[in-house]
Amino acid sequence: MSTSAPPADNMQVNDPALKRKLKKAERFLKIRALLLVAPLVLFVLFTFVFPLAEMLYRSIHNPVLVDNMPEVAELMQRWDQQQIPGEEVFASVGKALVLAREQKTIGRIANRLNSEQSGMRSLMTKTARKLKRYEGSDYKVFMLQQDKRWGEMETWGAFKVLSSEFTATHYLAALDLQYNVNGEIVPQPESRQIYVDMLLKTLKLSLMVTLFCIILGYPLAYLLSVLPPSKSNLLMILVLLPFWTSLLVRTSAWIVMLQGKGVVNSFLLWTGIISEPLDMMYNQIGTVVAMTHILLPFLVLPTYSVMKSISPVYMRAARSLGATPGHAFFKVYFPQSLPGLSAGAILVFILSIGYYITPALVGGRTGQMISNLIAYHMQTSLNWGLGAALAGSLLAVVLVLYGVYNRLVGASQMKLG
Structure with missing residues (x-):
């Protein structure tokens, strides 16, 4: 009794060589399709996705104090916000102000602090100018004599806010909110609620x-x-x-x-x-x-x-x-x-x-x-x-x-x- 031969279609499907050719053809088609859309994908990435990601990153990135006054930022991270800092913090800030004035970065630091607490720019530039000629070791007494604002919690609260490289202060400001001296979220003053x-x-x-x-x-x-x-x-x-x-x-x-x-x-x-x-x-x-x-x-x-x-x-x-x-x-x-x-x-x-x-x-x-x-x-x-x-x-x-x-x-x- 003779057996019938399998259909030609089944022989083709079960052929390993043909399967490899089909997979190779499908892979080629996928690669070609990917190459056709690649210019559009790159265009969208470079003109939309990357700028959007950069914008969102910049909105929480806060490197000014960390990059320019790293020692001050580290000390302010440990500050308990119960009373004004001690001599160690004052000395660190004083020396950093003199160095920032020499390196011409004090304007950038002062502007960023001023956005957190009004009047910080004038305080920073004035104190840095006075400290340039100071040769003593009691920075706390000297800086308090130069300006009483160094004895206010609000001044050090601004340093505390900027002591971290990433912060939500920009988004709080966008919602007319801010951190108070105790680190709590409170409304901005009415004059700044815009x-x-x-x-x-x-x-x-x-x-x-x-x-x-x-x-x-x-x-x-x-x-x-x-x-x-x-x-x-x-x-x-x-x-x-x-x-x-x-x-x-x-x-x-x-x-x-x-x-x-x-x-x-x-x-x-x-x-x-x-x-x-x-x-x-x-x-x-x-x-x-x-x-x-x-x-x-x-x-x-x-x-x-x-x-x-x-x-x-x-x-x-x-x-x-x-x-x-x-x-x-x-x-x-x-x-x-x-x-x-x-x-x-x-x-x-x-x-x-x-x-x-x-x-x-x-x-x-x-x-x-x-x-x-x-x-x-x-x-x-x-x-x-x-x-x-x-x-x-x-x-x-x-x-x-x-x-x-x-x-x-x-x-x-x-x-x-």
């Missing part, structure tokens, strides 16, 4: 801009989706026109439009609608108006792309079943357009919360946003740690709000057409 209010104002202005973009952009996107192609293409060019002009030019144009003797006020005065110019510039009104105009296309485009994909058959079916135009719109059409609207809204909100140039030009004192304070600390005060902590706090707020949005709407519901 960051939480600025963050809340940033969120408020961003929400207002997003709301106005929805109010103006949703009808415009709907109009673009129902018009004939010849007319909708013309309107789409007008929507895209702001992208073809500089952000600085658009912002400057709003300054011309909204200022006291600008186009808007002149027209309203000429028509008799108002009797005196409206204050629309260098405040929150100017910021909201300019940002709404600039960010409006970011809401219109994703909303329009989703609306364009909605078949008109659904509305006709709803009407044929007896629904009124309004009822059919809100029950049938609006839910289908919601993914595009939500994508545009979250895009506008995230862009507006980090805006810098427009609030700086048209916002004045009351229209500034937290991004302007971040830029101030990065460029003017050079307190990079606090600037990084403010940016990190803003990032945390955005992530929390995005998480809430994901729970309520669902990120998977967002569509771009």
Whole structure:
């Protein structure tokens, strides 16, 4: 009785040589795919991930005292904060001040201490200048004679805060908090409580801009989706026109439009609608108006792309079943357009919360946003740690709000057409 030969396919699968060739081909395909995406991965790492990690690291890194006064930092780590330190600490600080003055690093140390306790810069530079000519050994008595602030717990509390290489002081400052002389977290003095209010104002202005973009952009996107192609293409060019002009030019144009003797006020005065110019510039009104105009296309485009994909058959079916135009719109059409609207809204909100140039030009004192304070600390005060902590706090707020949005709407519901 003859046995039938196994199928050819089974012979191929069980062939060890063929298996090796298949594995080699699959490995080659994976390597080729990895090489194709490698430039994009490297680009994202070097332009987004690494800078973000560096920012978060800088927000908690506190090396000024540890690097420039290591002995002082070590002694302050052991200080019990019950009373002012003894002669050993005073001598260490005095000698370190003289050395820092010679090495021209005292300015950096004093600036960082001054961010923790007001007046520390003048105290440090004044004492270092006096100590240069001091030849005695009783540093504590001498320094207390030069300035009574050396006998205050707040002064040494600032040294204590900076005695560790890693600290949360920047994030506490970003939340208008600080360490007191006992190491407890307490609110900042009222004169220094500015960051939480600025963050809340940033969120408020961003929400207002997003709301106005929805109010103006949703009808415009709907109009673009129902018009004939010849007319909708013309309107789409007008929507895209702001992208073809500089952000600085658009912002400057709003300054011309909204200022006291600008186009808007002149027209309203000429028509008799108002009797005196409206204050629309260098405040929150100017910021909201300019940002709404600039960010409006970011809401219109994703909303329009989703609306364009909605078949008109659904509305006709709803009407044929007896629904009124309004009822059919809100029950049938609006839910289908919601993914595009939500994508545009979250895009506008995230862009507006980090805006810098427009609030700086048209916002004045009351229209500034937290991004302007971040830029101030990065460029003017050079307190990079606090600037990084403010940016990190803003990032945390955005992530929390995005998480809430994901729970309520669902990120998977967002569509771009």
